[in-house]
Amino acid sequence: MDSSNNYWENFKSESISTQQIIQLACCEENQETYWDYVLILRMRGSNEELVEASKLCQSQSPKKRSLGVDILGELGIPQRTFLTQCGDILLNLLSNESDSNVLASIGFAFGHLNDARSVEPLVKLKNHPNVDVRMGVVSGLMSQSDELAIQALIDLSSDENEDIRNWATFSLGSQIETDTPAIRDALLTRIILETSEDETIAEIRGEALLGLALRKDERVISPLIAELESDCVGRLAVEAAKEIGDAKLYPALIKLQQWWDLDIKLLEEAISNCNSNSSI
Template sequence: MEPAAEDLLDRAVELARQARDADDYEAVWEILREVAADGPASLLAGTDLLASSDPVVRAVGCDLLGCASDLHEAVRADAASALLRLAPPDTDGDLSWSIAHALGSTHDRRAAPVLVSLAEHPDSDVRLQAAQALPFMPPEEVVIRALIRLTADQDSPVRNWATFGLGSQAEADTPAVREALWARVGDEEEDVHAEAVFGLARRRDPRSTALIVELLEAEQGIYSWGLEAAACLRDPALLPHLTGYDASSPPVATALCECDPAARRRRDDFAAALLDAVYERSPDADPAVFSTLLETGLILRTTHAEGTDTWSVEALMERAHGDARRAAREI
């Protein structure tokens, strides 16, 4: 690494020693983001810092690897390997926080066991980092169980992130997941309650209709991702409560379409006609229309020698003014 970068890292460690709160540490993050601009060099530097006997230096090394992973997907696997060599995590809260935060940035499935362990750390800030990272791990039973435990955490930010992760990011849909989300309905923290409702609506749990209506009718209105959850629910009973929202807004337009049986039928008819039109023009493309779990809308997929292409059926329908043959020609 260039001498200038080494000097910056020395300064970062010095500032980290002096930091007393998150605001103080922001100066450290600024330096680390600057150093991390050079992905390969920051990977080597961060890995070297992890070898230190000083927990502050190791924590800065973790944070540097996390920044590098945020900026450069190519370094994530090697960064995760270096971070996992620190496992089992040190009980030191600051170092454990940095390990959890950095592993979350790598999105590496190998990190799941460490993050599950950190989800039970005595420091709520460490548990918060685990709650934010676990939804990006493979939805294995042990990961889902850890998220379920965190939804009942005594710390409200941890509960909020875990409920969001379980309800809106994780794709698991089991009785245990729904029970955990339902347990957070009525939580003293309004955001936790809302995230639980959204998670249930995404799973088309009929109990969530009345709760979505309450959020739609609330004075402050509903979050945009709440509108997406309403769209997943596909309940015509929501239509009268969506009329007060701006229909030109994409989340509102999607909710109106999904909750209106007639609009959904027009979209589905277009999708069927589009599938036929694409197959007629290019049968080797092996076209398919599908939807994804806990998401709205339909996707058209075609295959070719180089791989696959996908398009939003709704976007094609709008662009081609409902003409399936025109949409097939354009793609």
């Protein structure tokens, strides 16, 4: 899409109809431009966009159904509109949908809607063979504190796909405040099993460290010291040290000052928290 302000404003205005933009989006192959169209429709956010998106969700075309879902997921942004109605339409679609792309879109849409009614139908898809669908499930269940949602996220934290493990661990670790032995054990398992220095694997381990630290679980101390003393220390490990504030981490943090410069203020806060708990 042309990035000029006049072109953009023209599309946001009523001079180009919602149906025209939908037709353009349906034919668009470039993903960036497609999402530009979706954003415009979301921002308009009126009853017209709700009705047209609902019609798309009833289409025989999976691409059109996905477009309808994408619009409904954040209809009205930044001032959300028709939240309940959007959830109703998506729940109805989810009950009969079989296309993987549409199922994935529904999961991501519910991640934006934060509709607790989606938990049970999404959980049924946690073992779906398509990775995008399972990622959508993680997104849809993120921030849900329902016991069923949490157990599904625990299961997905050991998924064969590392990106799914990453987002599921992030969801369990810091996106909910629920604290159970099952959550703690799932986080500890990720710390134990995610051992490589690959960027995504290291991030999974960091999210798990932070999740245990937030819950003040002392089992995090030994692996956190090892992480802080390694050659590749991520921001999450330092944040975990700050959160748990244990004096046993203090020496490793002081050594880290010699070279770690990703977030100097965070490191200073971690040192302060761990030093304040020291009996020295």
